[in-house]
Amino acid sequence: DTTLVWLRRDLRLQDNAALYYALKENKSVLPLFIFDSTILDKLEDKADKRVAFIHQSLMQIHEELIKLGSSLLVLHGNPVDIYQKLNPKAVYTNHDYEPYALERDATVSNILSTKAIDFKTYKDQLIFEKDEVLKDDGKPYTIFTPYSRKWKAKLNKFYLKSYPTEKYFSHFKQCEAISIPSLKSLGFEDVEATFPERIIKQSIIEKYDTQRNFPAIVGTTRLSVHLRFGTVSIRKLAQIAVKKNEVWLNELIWRDFYHMILWHFPHIVDKAFKPAYDNIPWRKDEERFALWCEGKTGYPIVDAGMRELNTTGFMHNRVRMIVASFLTKHLLIDWRWGEAYFAKKLLDFDLAANNGGWQWAASSGCDAAPYFRVFNPTLQTQKFDPKFEYIKKWVPEFGTPDYPTPIVDHTFARDRVLKTYKEALAE
Numbered sequence: 129d130t131t132l133v134w135l136r137r138d139l140r141l142q143d144n145a146a147l148y149y150a151l152k153e154n155k156s157v158l159p160l161f162i163f164d165s166t167i168l169d170k171l172e173d174k175a176d177k178r179v180a181f182i183h184q185s186l187m188q189i190h191e192e193l194i195k196l197g198s199s200l201l202v203l204h205g206n207p208v209d210i211y212q213k214l215n216p217k218a219v220y221t222n223h224d225y226e227p228y229a230l231e232r233d234a235t236v237s238n239i240l241s242t243k244a245i246d247f248k249t250y251k252d253q254l255i256f257e258k259d260e261v262l263k264d265d266g267k268p269y270t271i272f273t274p275y276s277r278k279w280k281a282k283l284n285k286f287y288l289k290s291y292p293t294e295k296y297f298s299h300f301k302q303c304e305a306i307s308i309p310s311l312k313s314l315g316f317e318d319v320e321a322t323f324p325e326r327i328i329k330q331s332i333i334e335k336y337d338t339q340r341n342f343p344a345i346v347g348t349t350r351l352s353v354h355l356r357f358g359t360v361s362i363r364k365l366a367q368i369a370v371k372k373n374e375v376w377l378n379e380l381i382w383r384d385f386y387h388m389i390l391w392h393f394p395h396i397v398d399k400a401f402k403p404a405y406d407n408i409p410w411r412k413d414e415e416r417f418a419l420w421c422e423g424k425t426g427y428p429i430v431d432a433g434m435r436e437l438n439t440t441g442f443m444h445n446r447v448r449m450i451v452a453s454f455l456t457k458h459l460l461i462d463w464r465w466g467e468a469y470f471a472k473k474l475l476d477f478d479l480a481a482n483n484g485g486w487q488w489a490a491s492s493g494c495d496a497a498p499y500f501r502v503f504n505p506t507l508q509t510q511k512f513d514p515k516f517e518y519i520k521k522w523v524p525e526f527g528t529p530d531y532p533t534p535i536v537d538h539t540f541a542r543d544r545v546l547k548t549y550k551e552a553l554a555e
């Protein structure tokens with residue numbers, strides 16, 4: 129009788145909560161991954177690097193399992209239909225907090241319960257989830273600093289402890305290797321992509337507080353894609369953060385924070401966290417939006433960021449803030465347009481963090497920049513890329529006649545956004 133462990137955002141065999149309990153409590157455990165057709169069908173780019181990343185990670189897990197005399201089972205289709213047909217002894221999985229996932233899991237849970245099959249779910253992706261860190265009055269925090277204080281006060285060894293799955297590796301189902309569908313058979317192309325390495329560079333973490341804001345240097349860990357798909361464990365990273373650098377720990381707390389916000393305030397998926405901000409008359413300027421997407425705004429730091437994103441699927445955090453502020457404040461274009469573009473392009477795309485970042489930049493978010501704070505791209509460049517090293521890397525024609533003139537004047541844009549926001553918020 130096979131017990132399934134349904135992997136989703138936790139593509140690893142080490143320190144995995146659901147896998148640990150499945151192995152501990154059962155004898156014939158088979159990990160399962162489903163390429164969800166409802167998600168894949170929405171991806172326009174058939175050379176999507178995220179799908180390739182997942183595929184590559186699954187191949188690695190498959191190899192590890194083959195060495196243990198077992199296999200990974202990879203299926204393609206709608207999970208709800210798939211669970212109609214499967215009849216395992218039990219299904220173990222880790223929590224996924226996005227609205228689509230919650231609905232899907234509730235349906236799967238119902239289907240399994242009608243067949244008297246246990247569906248057991250665990251916290252794995254976050255240190256603290258849902259209601260674990262609340263204000264004294266029992267309400268969720270909406271401001272980061274007090275949340276992070278409570279988060280740190282609650283933290284102890286228990287929450288950082290790894291799940292020693294290795295102890296029970298003999299409990300994997302012993303079977304022939306089951307073949308894994310190729311990217312092609314899933315309707316995707318093999319892409320030549322290099323992904324950020326799965327290496328936790330302690331030297332970067334140690335210097336994080338002084339180097340994190342300079343996009344020309346590798347001053348941040350680039351672990352975001354691994355955190356997104358669970359190819360590294362958050363507990364392992366938090367253990368290091370606690371020892372090495374509180375500033376970096378705060379970034380991991382932001383990640384918990386935005387997931388907690390999405391859980392309590394799911395309206396943020398398509399609405400402003402603060403409703404008044406949905407009164408802003410966004411400009412439906414498709415032409416300038418396209419120039420922003422392509423990195424042709426005439427603001428070199430903005431263009432460098434967008435070209436880094438388009439080429440690599442990554443953008444430095446400081447530059448994400450600058451380009452997002454530019455789109456929403458300088459061009460007065462709806463943050464949802466920018467959010468959707470990032471969702472298409474970012475390797476580390478995560479609904480909670482991306483929405484949080486965009487609503488922060490547009491000032492509509494829970495703990496956002498005040499609306500009158502308009503980043504000045506020129507001053508940001510002077511501070512964070514003073515020698516234009518990052519800019520020159522991504523915008524080789526910078527400083528030549530080929531480089532476009534600014535698509536909007538800074539002072540004009542600043543006055544316009546302040547006036548527009550002020551009027552909209554007064555309504």
Ligand code: FAD
Pocket residue numbers: 340348349350351352353355356379380382383386443444445446448449452470474476477478479481482483484485486489
């Ligand atoms: P490090 O600086 O080394 O930080 C370590 C980890 O902490 C990151 O990998 C990430 O998991 C987490 N983290 C760091 N900053 C944040 C943050 N502000 N919010 C939530 N988690 C954070 N991050 C995503 O993971 N996915 C997104 O889709 C995403 N979209 C963003 C959109 C905008 C407009 C902005 C301003 C930020 C966005 N971020 C997003 C947050 C941040 O930019 C990235 O997490 C970070 O740049 C990833 O680089 P790193 O792995 O080197 O991070």
